[in-house]
Amino acid sequence: xxxxxxxxxxxxxxxxxxxxxxxxxxxxxxxxxxxxxxxxxxxxxxxxxxxxxxxxxxxxxxxxxxxxxxxxxxxxxxxxxxxxxxxxxxxxxxxxxxxxxxxxxxxxxxxxxxxxxxxxxxxxxxxxxxxxxxxxxxxxxxxxxxxxxxxxxxxxxxxxxxxxxxxxxxxxxxxxxxxxxxxxxxxxxxxxxxxxxxxxxxxxxxxxxxxxxxxxxxxxxxx
Amino acid sequence: xxxxxxxxxxxxxxxxxxxxxxxxxxxxxxxxxxxxxxxxxxxxxxxxxxxxxxxxxxxxxxxxxxxxxxxxxxxxxxxxxxxxxxxxxxxxxxxxxxxxxxxxxxxxxxxxxxxxxxxxxxxxxxxxxxxxxxxxxxxxxxxxxxxxxxxxxxxxxxxxxxxxxxxxxxxxxxxxxxxxxxxxxxxxxxxxxxxxxxxxxxxxxxxxxxxxxxxxxx
Numbered sequence: 245x246x247x248x249x250x251x252x253x254x255x256x257x258x259x260x261x262x263x264x265x266x267x268x269x270x271x272x273x274x275x276x277x278x279x280x281x282x283x284x285x286x287x288x289x290x291x292x293x294x295x296x297x298x299x300x301x302x303x304x305x306x307x308x309x310x311x312x313x314x315x316x317x318x319x320x321x322x323x324x325x326x327x328x329x330x331x332x333x334x335x336x337x338x339x340x341x342x343x344x345x346x347x348x349x350x351x352x353x354x355x356x357x358x359x360x361x362x363x364x365x366x367x368x369x370x371x372x373x374x375x376x377x378x379x380x381x382x383x384x385x386x387x388x389x390x391x392x393x394x395x396x397x398x399x400x401x402x403x404x405x406x407x408x409x410x411x412x413x414x415x416x417x418x419x420x421x422x423x424x425x426x427x428x429x430x431x432x433x434x435x436x437x438x439x440x441x442x443x444x445x446x447x448x449x450x451x452x453x454x455x456x457x458x459x460x461x462x463x464x465x466x467x
Numbered sequence: 468x469x470x471x472x473x474x475x476x477x478x479x480x481x482x483x484x485x486x487x488x489x490x491x492x493x494x495x496x497x498x499x500x501x502x503x504x505x506x507x508x509x510x511x512x513x514x515x516x517x518x519x520x521x522x523x524x525x526x527x528x529x530x531x532x533x534x535x536x537x538x539x540x541x542x543x544x545x546x547x548x549x550x551x552x553x554x555x556x557x558x559x560x561x562x563x564x565x566x567x568x569x570x571x572x573x574x575x576x577x578x579x580x581x582x583x584x585x586x587x588x589x590x591x592x593x594x595x596x597x598x599x600x601x602x603x604x605x606x607x608x609x610x611x612x613x614x615x616x617x618x619x620x621x622x623x624x625x626x627x628x629x630x631x632x633x634x635x636x637x638x639x640x641x642x643x644x645x646x647x648x649x650x651x652x653x654x655x656x657x658x659x660x661x662x663x664x665x666x667x668x669x670x671x672x673x674x675x676x677x678x679x680x681x682x683x684x685x
Contacts, residue, residue: 293568293601305557312563319556331543335531342533343517376517 248273251287251299253280255444255452257401258310259298264397265314267438269321311341314394326394340380340387341398347373348399352417356409357460363415370417374426381425385432396433403430408449412457472497473525475511477504479667479675482534483522484626489538491661493545535566538622551619562613565605566623572598573627580638581676582685592638596645603649610655621656625666628653632669633676
């Protein structure tokens with residue numbers, strides 16, 4: 245019998261991608277929660293290069309890096325495909341996923357970590373990236389079209405974590421008036437079965453990210 | 468109907484070279500257009516409005532961006548010839564993982580070799596060699612990264628080889644002395660016409676880097 249294990253933390257948005265993909269394909273798996281301040285020997289054995297989560301272990305063989313894991317899941321369990329069969333659409337989905345991690349995520353995180361004028365400037369930068377996502381959603385329910393696809397899973401953290409960041413700092417990046425399609429996508433994605441059932445608890449996320457933000461702001465105080 | 472394939476590229480770009488090697492491996496005819504990155508063409512801005520970067524592959528009018536995504540695209544479209552990724556999902560995952568590792572670690576480390584001096588440069592050289600050593604370990608005694616056949620991961624790394632001469636000269640060190648197995652692998656790859664014809668001439672790369680240093684004031 246196939247044995248699938250997922251090493252993750254309870255709060256990591258990267259790990260959620262894997263949870264969603266496995267559940268959307270109805271793949272049974274065990275979860276091992278990691279404490280990143282005290283990494284287990286197993287984790288270090290399965291991901292010696294980066295020592296990070298998430299890591300998927302399938303029949304004893306490990307795969308690391310969330311997008312690499314998603315592609316592996318897609319190729320191993322072919323039901324409910326996350327990628328189109330059309331090579332151009334596949335390439336586009338991969339590009340949006342990459343854009344999300346290389347531009348959208350860091351710009352929102354930068355804005356979240358800062359305050360005052362720095363935060364204002366950060367929000368402006370984040371919005372410039374989000375405009376491209378808004379444009380891409382024209383005429384579509386999800387980035388994947390009618391159904392949740394690879395790009396939705398890659399960007400899905402936005403649907404909840406942006407709300408968390410707003411609760412912590414009252415910074416609003418995806419405002420309804422400016423980003424009507426993205427706002428709608430956040431709701432639709434968040435409410436989809438499987439996605440809805442698997443968000444980490446909101447209050448715990450707020451507490452955690454509040455602490456992270458405060459720690460970051462303290463670091464910036466000149467000594 | 469014949470395929471129309473255009474590649475917007477920059478001669479010295481290791482990312483662009485990856486696409487050239489992939490196209491050559493598959494024997495695909497295409498039109499090469501050199502971009503001047505200080506004066507980007509309308510076509511480039513239209514086809515890659517978000518990043519405005521090369522390489523961009525335009526296949527029958529539709530653009531594909533990001534070098535490794537383009538290489539995968541090429542492998543998927545022209546799938547009947549010279550497969551670049553292995554067929555086994557776990558092997559494919561390994562190839563993707565290490566290609567991602569190269570993109571995350573090698574480029575930044577290497578850039579600092581020619582944009583910094585003194586202690587910072589020494590640290591950059593050390594980091595660069597460390598990354599290469601990890602990759603050398605992954606290669607082991609295999610002829611190519613995934614085994615007997617040249618493929619995706621070899622393509623991801625070999626194109627940086629054309630910059631080694633520039634790094635060695637400007638950093639005053641020998642990469643071969645530190646990573647002899649990796650250099651053997653590189654020379655093996657260069658015996659393939661798809662690679663030797665696609666890689667930029669290392670002297671031209673060096674001249675380019677010297678000019679970049681002047682214009683950046685580093």
